[in-house]
Amino acid sequence: MKFRAEIDIMPLKALLDPQGKAVTQSMKNIHLSEITNVRVGKHISLEIEAPDKKTAESKVDEACKKLLANQIMESYVFELSEL
Amino acid sequence: MKFRAEIDIMPLKALLDPQGKAVTQSMKNIHLSEITNVRVGKHISLEIEAPDKKTAESKVDEACKKLLANQIMESYVFELSEL
Numbered sequence: 001m002k003f004r005a006e007i008d009i010m011p012l013k014a015l016l017d018p019q020g021k022a023v024t025q026s027m028k029n030i031h032l033s034e035i036t037n038v039r040v041g042k043h044i045s046l047e048i049e050a051p052d053k054k055t056a057e058s059k060v061d062e063a064c065k066k067l068l069a070n071q072i073m074e075s076y077v078f079e080l081s082e083l
Numbered sequence: 084m085k086f087r088a089e090i091d092i093m094p095l096k097a098l099l100d101p102q103g104k105a106v107t108q109s110m111k112n113i114h115l116s117e118i119t120n121v122r123v124g125k126h127i128s129l130e131i132e133a134p135d136k137k138t139a140e141s142k143v144d145e146a147c148k149k150l151l152a153n154q155i156m157e158s159y160v161f162e163l164s165e166l
Contacts, residue, residue, distance in 0.1 A: 041125070042123060044123050045093065045122045047118070
């Protein structure tokens with residue numbers, strides 16, 4: 001079975017997010033000051049071949065932990081859908 | 084009313100995504116070769132103050148077009164939820 005995973009990786013809430021702060025500031029400059037609290041992270045999509053959804057989930061989790069996310073600074077969530 | 088927008092900005096399908104290609108290759112090196120077609124984009128979350136959902140939608144769309152996404156190379160989707 002083939003699955004698609006959609007992963008969101010965001011800087012931890014407790015940490016400063018200088019890129020997000022810069023974007024929040026830029027919103028004011030383009031007259032969109034009603035936009036606040038911008039946080040910038042990564043979105044990763046991938047495909048995975050696995051015998052069942054549970055295996056796919058654990059493989060994607062492994063990929064996040066080992067390669068995609070830096071758990072000291074980032075948190076991740078993902079959703080799997082069958083292709 | 085206050086809304087939260089969750090925005091995904093991804094490289095267009097037609098374009099090469101060198102970062103995604105590099106990650107796909109790295110998956111093989113950590114024995115996760117069942118993972119393919121990795122694409123890497125941005126995830127942006129923000130808060131917006133607006134009188135109604137429709138206004139909030141059009142403001143977030145404006146922010147994406149003017150500042151967050153480069154429409155020549157990227158596509159974006161977003162979801163709004165009331166806070």
